[in-house]
Amino acid sequence: EAEVAQSPRYKITEKSQAVAFWCDPISGHATLYWYRQILGQGPELLVQFQDESVVDDSQLPKDRFSAERLKGVDSTLKIQPAELGDSAMYLCASSLQRPPDTQYFGPGTRLTVL
Amino acid sequence: DQQVKQNSPSLSVQEGRISILNCDYTNSMFDYFLWYKKYPAEGPTFLISISSIKDKNEDGRFTVFLNKSAKHLSLHIVPSQPGDSAVYFCAAANAGNMLTFGGGTRLMVKP
Numbered sequence: 033e034a035e036v037a038q039s040p041r042y043k044i045t046e047k048s049q050a051v052a053f054w055c056d057p058i059s060g061h062a063t064l065y066w067y068r069q070i071l072g073q074g075p076e077l078l079v080q081f082q083d084e085s086v087v088d089d090s091q092l093p094k095d096r097f098s099a100e101r102l103k104g105v106d107s108t109l110k111i112q113p114a115e116l117g118d119s120a121m122y123l124c125a126s127s128l129q130r131p132p133d134t135q136y137f138g139p140g141t142r143l144t145v146l
Numbered sequence: 147d148q149q150v151k152q153n154s155p156s157l158s159v160q161e162g163r164i165s166i167l168n169c170d171y172t173n174s175m176f177d178y179f180l181w182y183k184k185y186p187a188e189g190p191t192f193l194i195s196i197s198s199i200k201d202k203n204e205d206g207r208f209t210v211f212l213n214k215s216a217k218h219l220s221l222h223i224v225p226s227q228p229g230d231s232a233v234y235f236c237a238a239a240n241a242g243n244m245l246t247f248g249g250g251t252r253l254m255v256k257p
Contacts (some may be wrong), residue, residue: 036189063242074150074235074247075190088244117188123189132178137189
């Protein structure tokens with residue numbers, strides 16, 4: 033069964049450093065999402081792509097976060113500089129079409145900022 | 147402003163009994179609702195969904211009920227199995243727009 037791939041699975045960094053996360057969606061899925069999940073809370077959408085275009089980044093802290101999906105396939109989420117409050121699980125998901133089409137999630141990247 | 151709320155952070159149920167997980171929402175524009183299940187160290191996996199034109203959707207042991215007037219949905223698992231122990235998230239959307247997730251309920255099914 034096709035899956036969403038994410039790497040790394042775990043990342044520990046010091047504050048003010050730069051970090052980057054990678055996501056490879058299920059083949060053929062045009063819509064890709066990045067979510068942040070803080071412990072004890074539900075996932076919160078950071079950015080949504082339709083092919084290579086950003087559809088929604090209203091919740092993305094643009095002063096330090098950036099996301100790209102240059103060829104409309106895999107995607108990278110970057111944080112620079114990282115802050116203590118960025119410690120969370122970063123989840124990538126993909127779907128064939130826009131919401132509310134079923135989203136398939138990757139295993140996530142657990143970020144710890146020291 | 148939490149538009150989707152799961153007021154019970156945890157629920158413990160005996161194996162074989164019914165598990166009922168609840169979810170409330172405030173945005174009357176939501177017209178599609180989903181439940182996701184999450185095991186530790188894994189991403190959420192889709193479980194079941196319901197459109198606002200229905201009040202019930204069933205898939206095997208899982209049934210979702212929607213009460214639009216009360217802005218409330220629930221997930222019933224019958225019979226509950228130890229493998230159902232996980233965190234369950236409800237999510238809501240209106241067509242073309244992003245999913246809004248609740249905070250999750252941890253279900254523990256005891257053998």
